[in-house]
Amino acid sequence: MTATAAPATESAPSVARRVPVFRGYRFELVKLVSQWRIRLLVAACWIVPGLFVAGVGQQSTLPSDTLFGRWMHATGWAGPLVLLGFAGTWALPLLTSVVAGDVFAVEDRLGTWRHLLVAVRSPARIFVAKSLAGLTVILLLVAGLAVSSTTGGLASAGDQPLVGLDGHLLSPGDAAGRVLLAWLAALAPTLALAAIGLLGSVALGRSPTGLLLPPVVALAMSVAQMLPLPVAVRLALPGYAFTSWNGLFTSPVQLAPLLIAVTVSLTWTVLATALAYLLFVRRDFTNPADDGSGRRALAFGVLPLAALTAVTVGAVAVATPSTGSGITQDKVQKSLATVFGHLYRLQTRELRRPAVTEAQSRATAACTKSDGQAAQEGAGNDWRCVVSWHLPGVAVTGTAIYQLDITSDGRFVADGDGPKEVNGYFLVRTPTGDAPNPLWQFDGNVDLLDTQ
Template sequence: MTATAPATAAPEAATAARVSVARGYRFELVKLVSQWRIRLLVLACWIAPGLFVAGVSRQSTLPADTLFGRWMPATGWAGPLVILGFSGTWALPLLTSVVAGDVFASEDRLGTWRHLLVAVRSPRRIFAAKALASLTVILLLVAGLAASSTIGGLVAVGNHPLVGLDGHSLAPGAAAGRVLLAWACVLAPTLALAGIGLLGSVALGRSPMGLLLPAVVALAMQLAQMLPLPVAVRLALPSWAFIAWNGLFTAPAQLGPLLIGIVVSLVWAVTATALAQVLFLRRDFTNLTDDGAGRRAVTAGLLPLAGLVAVTIAVVAAVTGATGSGISQDKVQHSLATEFAHLYRLQTEQLNRPAVTEARLKATATCDKGSVKVAAEGPGNDWRCVVSWHLPGVEATGTAVYQLDVTSDGRFVADGDGPKEVNGYFLVRTPTGDAPNPLWQFDGNVGLLRSSKG
């Protein structure tokens, strides 16, 4: 009797000492938010974007090289889109590096794995708790960026219509919905970078490369997006979803590339997180010198992700049938003519001229690239276009010249080159005072997967 009592009580004590995923999650979340750098990041994300948007919106010098930067003084909904473009390029990769890239490596530096394993008694629950805690902090940071920039823009400028990337005007309610949806869409590539951060933190241990891995991968993908790669390769990278939200601000919305980018990003997020979990569960915690770094980081981390790139490229190419750069003469001409017609109508309202519709304008564009000897396709800053339109009751055909800089992702900047009455000046004189000329310089978007007829 005395010999069996302790044997029976031992499993009960072990069961009672188990820590659930919920308790482990709360513990890991408290550990994260107690770090001074995480608290500083939270404060920065919830305060700095609003101050930046409010300050820039009041300045005469605008970030015109940034998408929607020209519209910051006109509507409060342009500010969060400017911050979104900056965040996808720099802020979100760095935030995921600091949070997800360090959540496992910090235990290696402090040497606390044995204490944590004794307390939780399950590597699987430890991984789940740490992954969920880092995800929560990342979502809090993203929400801060979106909320702060939106509040700053609305307070500084006001709730006014937003001009989309094809020149059509979005009412404040529609603009609010599109801005919120755009921020929601970038959560998918952010999760992909977070999964890569977890993988680097587990596989590389206390090595600084584990902390930098999401930022390095994001930088490499951004450089790839700048190269004249085939459109199928471009869409098969998770970084595409940081760009594809542009398609939400055209009519009709260019949802195909955006949905592909979201799906690819989620596949990357699941794959990288699963690889991190497998490496973590296989780790030998009894060996204090084993911090997870070594050959397994390549065989179980790098090679599977490289294989995933090849698979996604093949699948995207087969599903979309996309070939080449996706930027053709017909697409550029259609996008430019459509946007010019919308913006011409906006200029007509500014100057208090007789109203005219896009259908009656019948705007068309004729574009060439470089010279007649060069095929008019692909990105470049040597696109030259002539836009023609007809005003009701006027026999003469109106024409305007534009120089286009088309980037590899389909975005273009149209710079007016005359006549001066249409697009020759930055400002136009309206009955209420000088106002920015919408036809002087504007941003547009070419649908890479859209047919030549638009």
């Protein structure tokens, strides 16, 4: 009887399957949300703005030096705009720093890259998952700021019309739509700062410099916006989108600066994210000490973004006909006369006087800068204007004096300087009692681009 040996069988080698992006994204999102500082930020963004706006709306003194701040008693739609002005300067850069600026660096500090690579088996998928998780948290934070501030404003002042930056009244529905568009427009520079945070987190590793990169860049762009720079340079910086939403509250809407600013911000977002991706997939994860260097940050971060800025400045300069500061005497006079005409009609309604339209009043303005001793253009607090208007059936021309403080981004504050019956006092006596005088002090906006 012969025994037959069973043929030797070799087991097929197991093929390691890569983890799907969705599973990696869900894992990274759970990791982010499980951090106490992220939970604290989410809770703060969804609660604190509403309490702040509602509290300020109940005070007798309003932040009149802030855009739309003087209207927080009149309408709930002013609250989210006041918060948006603050968030664009401080809150959003810090939020992107905490989330995007640390999403990769935390793995370097904990030394967990090898465990994550063994589990996922794809640096590209790790990058996508981490980026999407950070984006989700940032969107949640921004949504909390917008929803909470709007809720607080409506709860304290109600769903009333909003006075635009050219003095005309926006219905509650129109104001709601423009407030939503303003917050959506602010998402573009927020994403740009988040992409810069990703780039810093990848390029600089465990260094705290990567964490500080978004607020430092935001601060630098804010300082640049305050300098007397040409319009093309101003529009070529993604931070301009934090202020260009002002044009949504004029009639006609100043869309050109907003669209340019949003496009620039999204371009920065794409470039910075692509650079971060290239750095990450080329990284040597077998070397625990290789967590980023200043040379790589310069070559893949600073230089490409600086080149993008130079290209954008050239493109904007060619595409737009405006030169210099964009603030000229004719623009200031036209903008001031438009705002005054709308607000004069509002004051007439408060005083229960016969209605007068803007066409009937025919308001005009004559403005000089530095008493005519300097160039009649540019920002400054030395603009003096005389507004003239006519009333039906009245032969005498009415006049009012205003001192204007114009900032480099085109926003101005007009402070009434008499006569006291028109703009010399912050209250007017109406048949129902004292009411805020809309002509005493008001905001306006000069379109920096030449649209004619």
